[in-house]
Amino acid sequence: MVLQDSKFMAEAIKEAKKSLKEGGIPIGAVLVKDGTIVGKGHNRLIQNDSTILHGEMDCIENAGRLKGTDYQKCTLYTTLSPCTMCSGTILLYNIFRVVIGENTTLIGPEKILEGNGVEVTVMHVVECRELLEKFIEDNKETWEAELEKVGFSTD
C-alpha cells in the first residue's frame, strides 16, 4: 500500500507541476480505481479563470461519469488537503479513500471526511509543501487574492 501510495502521489505531483508550468497554483490530483489511474487533474483557478476547478474537481471531472459502484472503489490522491468544496464532492460520490500529500499550508475538513467513513491518509510529502510554498513566495499578491476569495485573511 505504501509503495502504491508513493507511486500515485508522484503522479499527483506531476499534475501540480503541470499547473505551475501553465502559470497556475501547483496542486494536483489523481483518481485511482483498482490500482489504475482513471482521472488526472490540477488546479485551474488562474489559468482557466475558474472558481470551481481545484485540482480534485478537475481530476474528478476528467475521470468522466463513472458508476457509483466504481466511485466507491476509488482513492483520490491530492497534493494538498481538500477544501470544503472538494470534500463535499468526495462525500457526494462516496469516494472511499483520500490520500493527502500535505496539510500544513492549508487544511480542509479532514475530520468531517473521516466522520463520514472516508479513509484519510496524510503522507506529509515535503515536495508537495515545497512546491506550493515556493509558488506562494513568488506570487504573494496572487496567493493573498486567492485567500481573500474564500474569506481568509493573512493580516
Add this chain to the structure above:
Amino acid sequence: MVLQDSKFMAEAIKEAKKSLKEGGIPIGAVLVKDGTIVGKGHNRLIQNDSTILHGEMDCIENAGRLKGTDYQKCTLYTTLSPCTMCSGTILLYNIFRVVIGENTTLIGPEKILEGNGVEVTVMHVVECRELLEKFIEDNKETWEAELEKVGFSTD
C-alpha cells in the same frame, strides 16, 4: 424580500427549462449580489457529460471569480436543495444566503449550511418540483443511473 425572491427564483426556473431543452436535468440557479444577477447556470451533467456541473456549480463558475467580500453579499437561488458538493462550495465562498425552490424531490445538508451561519429559505415552489418530477417520469432510467452514481438506490 419575498417579491425579490420570487423574481430571482423565476430566473432560476428559466435556467432549469434551458437545461430541459438541451436534454438535461431541469435544475437551475442564479447568483444575486445587491439585487443584481451576477451569474446564471443550470445542471449540465447529461449534456456536457460532466460530474461536477450541477446547476449551482455552473452558476458559480459562470459568475466568474468575484472578490471574497462580494461572495459574502451574495444570495444563491436554486430550484432544488443543494447537494453536499454544492453546499461545500457555498461554504467555501461564504455565500451568505441560499434560497431553495423545493427540497421534496431531493434534500441536501440544509442543516449543515444553517449550522455554519448560512441563511436558508425554502420557498416550496410547485413549478420547481413539477418540472423535475415530469423529467423523472419521462426519463426513469436516466434518473436512476444518476442516483446510482451518488449511492442512492430507488429499490
